[in-house]
Amino acid sequence: MNTCKISDSVIKRLPRYYRFLGELKSQGLNRISSRELSEKMGFTASQIRQDLNCFGGFGHQGYGYNIEFLYSEIGKILGLDRPKNAILIGVGNLGKAVALHINFEAQGYHLAGMFDSKESLVGQIVRGLPVRSISTLDEFCRESRPEVAILCIPKDAAVAIADQLVSLGIKGFWNFSHYDIALKYKDVSVENVHFVDTLMTLSYRLKNTD
Amino acid sequence: MNTCKISDSVIKRLPRYYRFLGELKSQGLNRISSRELSEKMGFTASQIRQDLNCFGGFGHQGYGYNIEFLYSEIGKILGLDRPKNAILIGVGNLGKAVALHINFEAQGYHLAGMFDSKESLVGQIVRGLPVRSISTLDEFCRESRPEVAILCIPKDAAVAIADQLVSLGIKGFWNFSHYDIALKYKDVSVENVHFVDTLMTLSYRLKNTD
DNA sequence: TAGATTGTTAATCGATTAACAATC
DNA sequence: TAGATTGTTAATCGATTAACAATC
Numbered sequence: 001m002n003t004c005k006i007s008d009s010v011i012k013r014l015p016r017y018y019r020f021l022g023e024l025k026s027q028g029l030n031r032i033s034s035r036e037l038s039e040k041m042g043f044t045a046s047q048i049r050q051d052l053n054c055f056g057g058f059g060h061q062g063y064g065y066n067i068e069f070l071y072s073e074i075g076k077i078l079g080l081d082r083p084k085n086a087i088l089i090g091v092g093n094l095g096k097a098v099a100l101h102i103n104f105e106a107q108g109y110h111l112a113g114m115f116d117s118k119e120s121l122v123g124q125i126v127r128g129l130p131v132r133s134i135s136t137l138d139e140f141c142r143e144s145r146p147e148v149a150i151l152c153i154p155k156d157a158a159v160a161i162a163d164q165l166v167s168l169g170i171k172g173f174w175n176f177s178h179y180d181i182a183l184k185y186k187d188v189s190v191e192n193v194h195f196v197d198t199l200m201t202l203s204y205r206l207k208n209t210d
Numbered sequence: 211m212n213t214c215k216i217s218d219s220v221i222k223r224l225p226r227y228y229r230f231l232g233e234l235k236s237q238g239l240n241r242i243s244s245r246e247l248s249e250k251m252g253f254t255a256s257q258i259r260q261d262l263n264c265f266g267g268f269g270h271q272g273y274g275y276n277i278e279f280l281y282s283e284i285g286k287i288l289g290l291d292r293p294k295n296a297i298l299i300g301v302g303n304l305g306k307a308v309a310l311h312i313n314f315e316a317q318g319y320h321l322a323g324m325f326d327s328k329e330s331l332v333g334q335i336v337r338g339l340p341v342r343s344i345s346t347l348d349e350f351c352r353e354s355r356p357e358v359a360i361l362c363i364p365k366d367a368a369v370a371i372a373d374q375l376v377s378l379g380i381k382g383f384w385n386f387s388h389y390d391i392a393l394k395y396k397d398v399s400v401e402n403v404h405f406v407d408t409l410m411t412l413s414y415r416l417k418n419t420d
Numbered sequence: 421t422a423g424a425t426t427g428t429t430a431a432t433c434g435a436t437t438a439a440c441a442a443t444c
Numbered sequence: 445t446a447g448a449t450t451g452t453t454a455a456t457c458g459a460t461t462a463a464c465a466a467t468c
Contacts, residue, residue, distance in 0.1 A: 009435065011414055015407035019388065033449060042393050045449095046437050053451060061450040062444040078410045079417035097307025107409050147416065172416045174409060178229065183252050189415035191408040197225035198401040199317050199384060200288045204221055205399035206357065206382045207289035219459065243425060255425095256461050263427060271426040272468040 010051050014078055016041065017051070021071040033064035080108045086148035086174075087141070089161065091116040091124070091131050094176060095152035099127045112144050117157070134161075141168040150174045151181075220261050224288055226251065227261070231281040243274035290318045296358040296384075297350070299371065301326040301334070301341050304386060305362035309337045322354050327367070344371075351378040360384045361391075 020041055024032060034045040041048075052058050052070075055077050059065045075081060086109050088095055095114070104111050114126060117134040124131045132140065149170045151158050158179035165173075172189040173181050182190040230251055234242060244255040251258075262268050262280075265287050269275045285291060296319050298305055305324070314321050324336060327344040334341045342350065359380045361368050368389035375383075382399040383391050392400040 006418075007435070011411055012407075014414065015404070015410040018410065019407075035449080042390070044437060046439095047435090049449095049451065050436080057451065059450050060444060061442070062448045064449065077414065079413040080410065082413070082417065084413065084416065093307055093310045097303055097311070100303045101307070102405065102409070104409075107406065107413055109409065109413075148412070171419070172412050174412055180252070187419070189412060189419065191412040191415070193405055193408055194225070195312065195403055196317065197222075197229075198403055199312070199314075199319065200225040200228065200290065201221055202358070202382050202384055202399060202401040203289040203292070203294065203317055203319075204224065204287065205401070206294065207292065208216075209381070209397070209399065217459070245425080254461060256463095257459090259425095259427065260460080267427065269426050270468060271466070272424045274425065 006054050010054055013043070013051055014074055017048075018071065018074045018078065018080075021067055021074065024067050025071050029067055031064050032067055034059070036064070078107075080106075082108055084109050084148055085112045085144055085146040086110065086150055087112055087137075087144075087146045088114045088150040088152060089116075089134075089165075090151065090153035090157070091121050091126060092152065095150075096126055098150060098152055098176070099129075109148065112146050113140050115140075137164070138168065141170075145169060147171045148174060151177045151179075153177055155179045216264050220264055223253070223261060224284055227258075228281065228284045228288065228290075231277055231284065234277050235281050239277055241274045241276055244269070246274070288317075290316075292318055294319050294358055295322045295354055295356040296320065296360055297322055297347075297354075297356045298324045298360040298362060299326075299344075299375075300361065300363035300367070301331050301336060302362065305360075306336055308360060308362055308386070309339075319358065322356055323350050325350075347374070348378065351380075355379060357381045358384060361387045361389075363387055365389045 020037070034048045037043075037048055038045040049059075052065075056073070058070050058073055086104065088099055088111060091099070091114050095116075099111065099114060111127070111129065113132055114129050115132050115134045115137055116122065119133065121131045122133045147170065149165050149172075151173060153161070155178040158175070158177035158181070162179065162181055162185065166185055166188060170188065173191070175181055175190055175192045178194070181188070182192075230247070244258045247253075248255040248258055259269075262275075266283070268280050268283055296314065298309055298321060301309070301324050305326075309321065309324060321337070321339065323342055324339050325342050325344045325347055326332065329343065331341045332343045357380065359375050359382075361383060363371070365388040368385070368387035368391070372389065372391055372395070376395055376398060380398065383401070385391055385400055385402045388404070390402075391398070392402075
């Protein structure tokens, strides 16, 4: 096992491994070699072995990798087995879609509360949960201690609420807003979901077909 | 101007430049140096100059960059000024959210049609557009010639429909499904939006706070 | 002119790929 | 044992950063 610092590139590939292995598992397969996996995933076999060896020797020489075992190990590396409380801020079109569409439990998340500043939304039931007034955020967080906030609000609203969320103990943001949280708060984890960026790169690629 | 092949890393940073410059522009600023921009964006000034010089010399020695001009040039590089017809496949929670939430026009896209296989959805109006039956896809594409398909359907459905879309002339996919289109069709552009992946990497980062 | 800042080349750093000994 | 495939080291490749001459 390589004790090197794990690079961002490796971490970003882990969910993809997890996804492919989950599928192989559900197809009832038992073992796979790095070469076979490389053909399915479009990585090199070398890269796959390098990536996995950042975390431990999960394979067996002459055999390959046990799919079920590797799947479960990558899940643990990602921390999917650890329960994580999350709150969702902003229950507009996007927030509603996120709440309804994402199967949080499959990654160990529990959506504990949903908040909006718009009084007309408060009390509405989405995914079996009531939308709460943003004014009750402090109280709720002191009781439920969520560690993740999902930001489905515009940039200005995100700027306005980030301090409060961090001081209430939020350790990670799943950030759909255009506010660059990571630049200000160095000790929280941030994953940005900037769809529109990918729509722009698609536009570029269409024009420059390679 | 550097005529090197533009790397993926550079292309992925362009939307971010576009976003930051748009904001500076709306703040009424005229010029900015690579150093000032680097402080705002969290890149190095060197990288900014390198990136921009892949496409041309947009700055002036001793002055910096004209914000309005650079913003507009990056928009052109990304091809946002070119009109692009798009169709959306799958009008469930996710598809509806995408249709309602994304301001396609700001990137030069026009959402021309929406399709679903579920007959109960057909005829429903979303964002002023009727949901069409998937059985009318051929006819519609031969008339409207969309070049982009937005896939908001499950993996199996995506596998089943990709051939048809490619043969109907689709050149780019904005892919929310878990089907890896790019592996099979080498001559189409694909941008994957795999939210759940970022939810997993967030889980990892929470566990390994760096 | 002096000061500032670009465009661009060179140096460094890190990530990917290749190679191969270890070993199942 | 022979064949297969890993884990790991070494080589390559590409991306980022540093440096500086050009020039506004």
